[in-house]
Amino acid sequence: MNPNVSTPEPGGSAPAPGPSNFIRDIMVEDQKTGKYQGRVHTRFPPEPNGYLHIGHAKSICLNFGLAAEFGGKTNLRFDDTNPEKEDTEYVDSIMDTVRWLGFDWDDRLFYASDYFPQLYAWALQLIRDGKAYVCDLSAEEVRKHRGTLTEPGTPSPYRNRPVEENLDLFQRMKAGEFPDGSRTLRAKIDMASPNLNMRDPVMYRILHAEHHRTGNEWCIYPMYDFAHGQSDSIERITHSICTLEFEDHRPLYDWYIDQLGIYHPRQIEFDRLNLTYTMMSKRKLLTLVQEGHVRGWDDPRMPTLAGIRRRGYTPEAIRNFCKSIGISKTTGIVELGLLEHYVREDLNKRAARVMAVLRPLRVVIDNYPEGQVEEMEAVNNPEDASAGMRKVPFSRVLYIEQDDFREDPPKQYFRLSPGREVRLRYGYFVTCTGVVKNAEGQVEEIHCAYDPETRGGNAPDGRRVKSTIHWVSAQHAIDAEVRLYDNLFLTEDPNQGDDFRKNLNPNSLEVLEHCKLEPSLADTAPLAHYQFERLGYFCTDPDSTPGKPVFNRTVALRDTWAKIEKREKGK
């Protein structure tokens, strides 16, 4: 889109590009004043210390989305200043995920570690200018000297070291002469500043650790705060968009950039995404993986984009969700149900409808000819005529859902029960004529009679049935494993209490074996989307093997009967 026509002007023909927000407004204003010569250049700057989660999607959509709208560019930059926590596994998964979400950084892939030499040179410059010093206090002592929100800090006894001594010590820090944690390089700003970030923050620390890109080249590493703003500056980012917790760091980023006299991006903060029942901290998500509470970073219960993808959420649904939540300057909490709404809305359009029985109950149609098989015509997707039709085999013995039969039906229960007639989807009307029970008195099999006049689902005499149920022909069914998921946490706020592990939902995964699926699912491919009629949206799991497909429930359809029953029980 041409940025010059994005400003509503009298007689202008360009429509507004969706609901506006304060960051877009700033960009529009900057275009008007020519602040960055019409450039819009953003970046998405993850630290490669974990997999991306749904919160990152908000930031990705914002950074890539806004730049695209203004004909600008977005960089992918790894803020990799913390070698102990970072790994190429995370780098690879992050790139994969951003692409999957539908965004492209072209050739603009960067690493803060590529700027280590430049950052080191800038540190020397600040030392020479008397604005940085080597401090021999331990981390603990630095913390103690820092003061509190109400009391000023105490200056370090090394604060007034001569420039030459600082230069010498810093170079020897780099040369590896000192052990980890024995010294730091600190900015000389203001120990009495009301902003704690300005009380002589640490710029460099000694750390003899191997870095995933620079190996053992460095044994001093810049702190995130000394790397982030300058990295944006090096890349000539115009609008440096980040989450609200960095608002207090902005004066420090500005200070570094002003002291160094380098190009100045504008930092703008927005609210991070919080979702009910969802954990967003990478550190805690790593704990869940390491302690085996989930099967891995891409476990479909995880809020990681890798997990969500495996669960069957689509990039379109996530982008629509991110668009709908907007951005603001105050942190709130979004209902998980809203995300699920966008998933249902998207899958409704794209998922092929199929019949699958998760908890099978055998049905014998006594008056249906033994050995006969009919091919019933079924609609693949009522929302998409181009998806066409398929044939589903019908025979004398079928499976239906255990839930679709009640020997003693409660009021308002209109599915199958003794003497009751229902419609088999795309099949016939059947009436339940008998029940076979096992020694424990549980219903093992039911018997029905069908009306041959009702093929396709309508009675020539116009009589009606109150319910339509799905089924799968027993002799044609394929066996599958189906994994049903519930929220990973029981509490709306998973961080509530003293230990987030206590909030884990012990029933977040239910594995069903020997589910019965219609035969068209025999050659399903990983991550294919389906609607199992009346049950929900499902997606083929990569664990599937030939002859043994595995499906994940992406999201349930809203089950009206479950709601009625819950309401009745609550009375």
Ligand code: ATP
């Ligand atoms: P976490 O706290 O989960 O570890 P982080 O902020 O440390 O996340 P980064 O890798 O630094 O993770 O994040 C990359 C970018 O994504 C940053 O610009 C950050 O502000 C943004 N981001 C992280 N979490 C969220 C969130 N929940 N909502 C919106 N943006 C987020």
Ligand code: MG
């Ligand atoms: Mg971070």
